[in-house]
Amino acid sequence: MSDKANQKTEYSAEFSRSMQDPEGFWRDQAKQLPWFKFPEQILKTDAQGIGYWFADGEMNTAYMALDHHVENGRGDQLALLYDSPVTDTKTQYTYKQLTECVARTAGMLAKLGVNRGDRVIIYMPMIPEAVIAMLAVARLGAIHSVVFGGFAAPELAVRIDDAKPKVILSASCGIEVKRRIEYKPLLDHALELATHQPDCCVIYQRRESIAPLKAGRDHDWATLLAAAEPVGCTPVKGSDPLYILYTSGTTGKPKGVVRENGGHAVALKYSMSAIYDTAPGEVFFASSDVGWVVGHSYIVYGPLLQGCTTIVYEGKPVMTPDAGALWRLCEEYGVKSLFTAPTAFRAVKKEDPDGALMHRYNLGTLKNIFSAGERLDPPTQEWLMKTSGKPVIDHWWQTETGWAITANPCGIETMPVKLGSSTVPTPGFNVQILNENGQPVPRGVQGYIAIQLPLPPSCLNRIWGDDKRFSQSYLNFFPGYYASGDGGYIDADGYVFVMGRVDDVINVAGHRLSTGEMEEVIANHAAVAECAVIARDDDLKGQVPMGLVVLKGGVTLSEDEVQQQLVSLIRAQIGAITCYKDTVVVARLPKTRSGKTLRNTLSRLVNGKEYTVPSTIDDMAVIPEIADKLRARGFIA
Ligand code: COA
Ligand code: AMP
Numbered sequence: 001m002s003d004k005a006n007q008k009t010e011y012s013a014e015f016s017r018s019m020q021d022p023e024g025f026w027r028d029q030a031k032q033l034p035w036f037k038f039p040e041q042i043l044k045t046d047a048q049g050i051g052y053w054f055a056d057g058e059m060n061t062a063y064m065a066l067d068h069h070v071e072n073g074r075g076d077q078l079a080l081l082y083d084s085p086v087t088d089t090k091t092q093y094t095y096k097q098l099t100e101c102v103a104r105t106a107g108m109l110a111k112l113g114v115n116r117g118d119r120v121i122i123y124m125p126m127i128p129e130a131v132i133a134m135l136a137v138a139r140l141g142a143i144h145s146v147v148f149g150g151f152a153a154p155e156l157a158v159r160i161d162d163a164k165p166k167v168i169l170s171a172s173c174g175i176e177v178k179r180r181i182e183y184k185p186l187l188d189h190a191l192e193l194a195t196h197q198p199d200c201c202v203i204y205q206r207r208e209s210i211a212p213l214k215a216g217r218d219h220d221w222a223t224l225l226a227a228a229e230p231v232g233c234t235p236v237k238g239s240d241p242l243y244i245l246y247t248s249g250t251t252g253k254p255k256g257v258v259r260e261n262g263g264h265a266v267a268l269k270y271s272m273s274a275i276y277d278t279a280p281g282e283v284f285f286a287s288s289d290v291g292w293v294v295g296h297s298y299i300v301y302g303p304l305l306q307g308c309t310t311i312v313y314e315g316k317p318v319m320t321p322d323a324g325a326l327w328r329l330c331e332e333y334g335v336k337s338l339f340t341a342p343t344a345f346r347a348v349k350k351e352d353p354d355g356a357l358m359h360r361y362n363l364g365t366l367k368n369i370f371s372a373g374e375r376l377d378p379p380t381q382e383w384l385m386k387t388s389g390k391p392v393i394d395h396w397w398q399t400e401t402g403w404a405i406t407a408n409p410c411g412i413e414t415m416p417v418k419l420g421s422s423t424v425p426t427p428g429f430n431v432q433i434l435n436e437n438g439q440p441v442p443r444g445v446q447g448y449i450a451i452q453l454p455l456p457p458s459c460l461n462r463i464w465g466d467d468k469r470f471s472q473s474y475l476n477f478f479p480g481y482y483a484s485g486d487g488g489y490i491d492a493d494g495y496v497f498v499m500g501r502v503d504d505v506i507n508v509a510g511h512r513l514s515t516g517e518m519e520e521v522i523a524n525h526a527a528v529a530e531c532a533v534i535a536r537d538d539d540l541k542g543q544v545p546m547g548l549v550v551l552k553g554g555v556t557l558s559e560d561e562v563q564q565q566l567v568s569l570i571r572a573q574i575g576a577i578t579c580y581k582d583t584v585v586v587a588r589l590p591k592t593r594s595g596k597t598l599r600n601t602l603s604r605l606v607n608g609k610e611y612t613v614p615s616t617i618d619d620m621a622v623i624p625e626i627a628d629k630l631r632a633r634g635f636i637a
Contacts, residue, residue: 051454148291238262256464263457341510373510428456
């Protein structure tokens with residue numbers, strides 16, 4: 001039997017070793033990467049059980065992802081393919097070309113005073129320059145914070161004030177299917193709202209729109225780049241942050257997840273082999289956005305650390321021009337692994353139920369289809385497996401971890417697929433289901449999904465600028481464990497079923513959003529006395545938010561007017577990506593006697609699920625009143 005065949009019987013052995021000898025296990029994985037100085041200290045844990053990986057190693061992530069490959073004969077291999085149906089553009093970069101662009105862009109930033117440890121915000125659409133910017137920041141040992149282009153100015157402002165960037169990199173515009181998004185006015189407005197001001201902004205002018213620049217603050221990207229000299233890689237410690245990525249919590253203020261260079265590189269490199277079964281030279285296509293964690297890990301760093309070719313796709317799974325778009329890319333570029341969110345597959349299924357468009361393309365190189373971002377519903381998974389004839393693999397992860405907590409470890413041993421399950425814990429993750437007292441529950445029983453500390457490499461060990469919030473948000477619920485915020489169960493075979501969030505986070509088209517944040521925005525409307533935002537199940541986007549609103553006395557606005565104003569407000573304050581559309585005006589909200597709104601009961605009610613009304617409710621008549629209103633509006637039968 002070949003070595004590979006031997007390995008394929010070894011998931012349980014690999015997992016056990018990662019549990020019994022984590023230092024030895026991860027030391028071996030770290031050896032797969034080119035360090036400047038190999039770490040002596042593999043893992044250090046503090047009194048709370050928080051893990052710190054590879055702290056004293058010296059390295060540079062951009063070096064590992066680019067220069068190293070050029071030095072080892074991959075210079076002429078394609079590193080990045082840009083495919084933009086919305087601008088009708090396709091470009092390609094070899095590893096050598098991408099390394100040169102990154103080195104020069106780093107030189108541009110160095111001239112602007114960006115040094116190791118400084119923060120740079122990147123607010124850009126899906127163009128190669130966004131990836132180049134991330135790698136250029138990493139090259140300097142600085143810290144990038146990419147803000148998703150679909151967020152509105154106030155969201156950007158909050159991130160500017162928290163990360164305090166020295167420089168902001170942006171572009172004149174982004175291009176959506178039906179409209180152009182002018183980024184520059186959003187950036188200008190965010191800087192008016194923010195207290196912190198960067199030294200300068202550098203704007204990439206796209207040919208579709210030329211943005212006016214503010215003298216003394218804004219620079220033209222192309223002009224600065226033409227005058228810049230390439231610079232080398234700054235060595236950093238394994239524990240130095242590579243990036244901060246903000247994610248929704250239960251409050252209005254997003255959490256700045258800090259990703260350290262060392263653990264991140266080791267975990268992603270390992271995942272490219274163990275989970276995605278990819279080898280250097282193969283093509284990996286994650287259809288996401290660099291503004292999300294999937295984009296960071298599997299458009300940018302994972303594929304490049306592995307010496308693969310990655311794809312920057314500025315388009316949608318449908319409409320650009322049709323539901324064959326993803327398959328067209330798979331054929332054209334010889335994609336081996338495709339990774340996107342269930343919403344994208346549901347959109348494709350709706351437009352191409354029999355796979356007629358899919359079957360126009362030769363999917364011979366495509367080995368596996370991966371899905372994450374939200375639960376892959378069994379009908380969609382079954383449809384995709386049947387129509388494509390490929391394994392369709394659901395895997396579960398979070399911004400906080402940066403890679404999959406549970407997955408089908410295809411590069412170690414492909415496990416049989418169970419519909420509705422994201423398969424088994426990834427080596428390194430000790431996943432447990434706990435009851436509300438923090439006690440493990442028997443197999444098959446639902447509970448809170450928690451991960452025993454210390455977490456494996458790449459997972460967060462702090463929140464940017466707020467040490468207490470890390471413990472408060474994740475560690476204090478169940479001592480010794482990281483609380484994932486998701487609920488679910490593990491079956492008799494050890495398969496994990498993630499059933500949904502147990503907090504006020506919702507998942508819209510694979511995008512993580514906070515209902516608490518939407519409530520804060522709605523509560524600021526002059527006509528609103530109080531409100532609750534709940535998640536309504538949606539056939540396409542998984543979940544969409546709905547507002548239940550109590551108006552102040554004397555307000556004369558109609559329900560329709562209130563709804564329109566709240567839609568505009570949420571789009572302006574958070575962004576169109578929230579997909580906030582429905583508002584129901586109600587006379588009262590159901591509360592416990594201590595004043596807590598019964599959001600869970602409301603959510604079950606609006607989704608037609610059975611619900612129980614707790615005995616602590618202050619007025620039994622409220623729920624039937626709301627049910628009547630929802631029925632009258634056609635939301636429930
Ligand atoms: N910048 C600015 N606005 C953006 C944006 C961006 N980068 N991305 C989305 N938006 C806007 C859209 O234009 C839309 O605005 P509208 O309400 O004015 O039309 C709104 O945000 C919602 O966007 P989206 O969810 O993309 O809806 P859509 O109807 O345009 O497309 C799908 C529907 C199914 C094609 C789309 O939701 C999709 O591709 N989903 C998969 C998401 C995904 O890949 N997630 C990966 C996370 S791992
Ligand atoms: P994000 O941090 O944006 O990646 O969102 C993470 C959240 O998305 C998780 O906590 C889950 O609620 C949800 N999620 C991601 N992947 C899956 C999956 N495969 N199955 C179920 N939920 C998922």
